[in-house]
Ligand SMILES: [Fe+2]
């Protein structure tokens with residue numbers, strides 16, 4: 001779990017111009033985080049027991065990530081309306097469902113990695129720690145395949 005208070009403090013040291021330089025990439029990340037959160041939220045009714053706990057954990061993590069990116073964008077006074085994302089019809093096959101989650105997580109890592117390569121300083125550090133969490137999501141989901 002990201003230490004959200006630590007992240008919040010670090011975000012305050014980010015310069016608005018650094019945020020503006022990669023604004024579009026950050027908006028893309030924000031949208032993908034909201035998508036992931038909504039996806040896991042929908043999936044909650046498909047799982048129970050320990051698996052359900054994992055899906056809940058994922059949903060909370062993605063919400064935290066979306067909030068962090070929202071805060072980063074606010075350093076450049078970029079205010080976002082929450083995007084409307086539609087989650088595709090969920091597969092009734094559990095393995096297929098997890099595979100879709102893994103594909104989504106892999107795409108998130110790819111987007112983070114691209115954005116990180118364009119960023120510096122505190123912004124780079126924060127994005128890196130968020131990406132590391134996405135990597136943890138991937139290894140946890142793989143356990144269910
Ligand atoms: Fe995330």
Ligand SMILES: [Fe+2]
Pocket residue numbers: 036062105108133134137
């Ligand atoms: Fe994730």
